[in-house]
Amino acid sequence: MSKIWTVAVVGCGIGRTHIFEGYSRHPDKFKVLVVCDLSEERRTAVAAEFNIPRHTASFDEVLAMPDVDIIDVCTPPGLHFEQTLAALKAGKHAVCEKPLVGSLAEVDALIQAEKTYGRTILPIFQYRYGNGVQRAKRLIDLGIAGKPYLGTVETSWWRTADYYAVPWRGKWATELGGVLVTHSIHNHDLLMYLMGDAEQVFARIATRVNDIEVEDCASASLRLKSGALASLSATLGSTRQISRLRLCFENITFESGLEPYRPGDDPWQILPANQAVQDQIDAALKGWQHVPTRFEGLFAEYAPGLETGKLPVTLADARRALELVTAIYTSAATDLPVDLPMGADSALYKSWLPTAPVSVAQCEAP
Structure with a gap:
């Protein structure tokens, strides 16, 4: 037992x-x-x-x-x-x-x-759990999807002043960040879970929706280690709440559903390049066992x-997600692309909280 x-x-x-x-x-x-x-x-x-x-x-x-x-x-x-x-x-x-x-x-x-x-x-x-994302993961891991080309991730949610009435929210010292760390981090993890690690990031952040310290809008352009490209957008000012992933591979395009807080669930569209690929998909997913969602x-x-x-899920996975957050904050502060991985010599390694400005010199390669 x-x-x-x-x-x-x-x-x-x-x-x-x-x-x-x-x-x-x-x-x-x-x-x-x-x-x-x-x-x-x-x-x-x-x-x-x-x-x-x-x-x-x-x-x-x-x-x-x-x-x-x-x-x-x-x-x-x-x-x-x-x-x-x-x-x-x-x-x-x-x-x-x-x-x-x-x-x-x-x-x-x-x-x-x-x-x-x-x-x-x-x-x-x-968010890694649910039939939709796990079917996609199986096809990618088996090599059926082929070479990754391009991914897009949208985290378009809605938060108003009532949400930030909770005293610890919206403050750097207690929330540690905004839409990047409290909301979109799960969807960005899904991108790397399915398409692999990021290699370079260029990003911008802004606070446009609420009167808070932290960011509530962000966009980023990524180059992944595979050579694939990806774009991320996140906002807390979308009157229609959605989470959406669209991942284009050589043989399959995956499209998630739009449910904001359950993006791993069905329905996911699995769109093959041709009938031969569809036959491989059918064989790989034959007898599929249900995967419970979320927690x-x-x-x-x-x-x-x-x-x-x-x-x-391991601490290495958590570090990868936080490394992307750190890279986005660093790029937004310096208006420069940031290379990953990031080690102890990185400008925001000890903290991304904006207690002091980050200089361009800190982030440029020697």
Whole structure:
């Protein structure tokens, strides 16, 4: 019999969704023992809704609980690094919502901390799950799609002043960024998940929709390591909310549906170049087994992954997503293209928060 992992969920906003869509769908894999939130009303409501035996306002109390295997960090982004690191030091595995942390330096510190403390961090990239994206992934991995040509990713969502009435939102120190880190990061991860890593980025950002510190509009032009090109656009000012990916390969063009928060789900269009390619597609997808969507699909693979070490999403994946964020912010600050990968010598390696201007000289190659 496989182990049932015991969980403490810290933060009952998106944390409730983790419980509802993830843990509660897999009672043979997880048991939530405690919820932690500063709001007594919110944590008692979530505990009652899901029959969770304990609740507390104290994160330190959670760290000290000997019967907790996993701490799920669903707090505001500015707390993620210190709380995830504290979980590892306490001997717990850690699930952490996006953005994982606020810099490449912090994610590299967590990569080292995993080795030091012998515990695992499980980043959240739930959009990878669903029949649509997973069918595309299979065809790409089998080589049926062929050479990647061009990808476009649109994250066109709608956020108003009411959304930013929550005190930590819209501020660099607490949200760590805007549309790039809180909204479009999942869709941009999907691009690289399916088409491969970025090699160069040129980007612009702007704050045009709301009276906030962070950006709410962004566009970027990418060259991928494969030689393929990609364009990204993200806004929080679209009165019709959509997420859309269109990926053109040598033999197949993939088009996602438009559902903003479930882009991995069907319907995805799989458009072959000819009948011979269609025959290959039919053979590859014959007997397809349903892939649960979002957190249900992700958490289903996290449980066995903790035992085997073969995780569906790793810190390397989280670093790749944050590296793209860093490159976009760097390019926008300097009006220059930025090459990837980015290491400790990169101008915004320690932080992309705009506490000081980034000079052109910092970003030019020697």
